Amino acid sequence: MGAALLAARTAQAQYFPRGTKERQVRFAGTGGVTLAGTLVLPMISEVQKVPGVVLVAGSGPTDRDGNNPLIPARVDLLKEIAQALARAGIASLRYDKRGIGGSAVRQQHAHDRPESYFTWDQFVGDVQAAHGELLHHDEIKPYATALLGHSEGGLLAIAASVAMGSRRPYALVLASTPGRPLGDIVREQIARSLPALSTSAERIMESIRSTGHVPPDGPPAFRAVFPAYAGAFLQAAFAFDPARTLARTDIPCLLLQGGADIQVVSPHDVQPLIDTLASRKAPGEAFISPLVSHNLKRVNNPDDPGFTGPLAPAIEIKLTGWLSHLLGARSPF
DSSP: OHHHHHHHHHHHHHHSOOSEEEEEEEEEOGGGOEEEEEEEEEGGGGTSOEEEEEEEOOSSSOOTTSOOTTSSSOOOHHHHHHHHHHHTTOEEEEEOOTTSGGGOOOOSSTTOOGGGGOOHHHHHHHHHHHHHHHHTSTTEEEEEEEEEEETHHHHHHHHHHHHTGGGOOSEEEEESOOSSOHHHHHHHHHHHHOGGGHHHHHHHHHHHHHHSSOOTTSOGGGTTTSOGGGHHHHHHHHHOOHHHHHTTOOSOEEEEEETTOSSSOTTTTTHHHHHHHHHSSSOEEEEEETTBOTTSBBOOSTTOOOOSSSBOHHHHHHHHHHHHHHHTOOOOO
């Protein structure tokens, strides 16, 4: 009996291999830009196809792992999400946005302007390209894919899911994603953190809306908020209505939100998305976890920004459970 039990366990281990593996990839984004990313696969993908998720980073120079040089800490949010998904038997592709990390954009001609590489439509097209790259890998179930966008990345994921039409993914996850237009969110963030500069911010934003260019005479404090090259992108982003656009989708959607998020404030900033989920015929769920930050980490005290530490356990459980049920994942763990 002991030998039989050992043989059964060995056979099971062979059929359900444990662990994960990574594959570095490069693929074409919109307009010929080459994007670099990391595909994380659960080892079970060696014996059966698995679901796959594209992870879309948030605003600014945020890389594929979820780190931003403007934040004085290592966040690793998207890397941690990829690892959590792999443990649940779900593959993921995360990538550096154009101009970031391995996806740095090189000007091909002297007359090319940086603004021409950073438009809203190009970023949305890059999400679609990443989904196409995910489907190129034989380990992925083509009928069991999702987009997961964090913060501004959620806006891009909503826009991409509409633009993809019949080629859209099966599910959508919006993490710390605003439900109101980005311009309104930015205006209120500045009013809370830099109230003395609110008038200057309003002037800059109005110029962006009307011209698609960032005025060169803005305060130095706004260089990271309104980069000189991002005028065209911000013009479209300010006009994008996430709740209204989500209403045009018919795919299942999960909203993940931290109750201690001070950037996208719950419930004020996310209520339009919650209302939209309730009004659609497609399955939708909103999950707001208390004491969790914008980066989906546990907040230990009122002064803790929630940049570091592991993914909040409640968020991981909800995310992996929801996707596993919806996409038919099978974890070997």
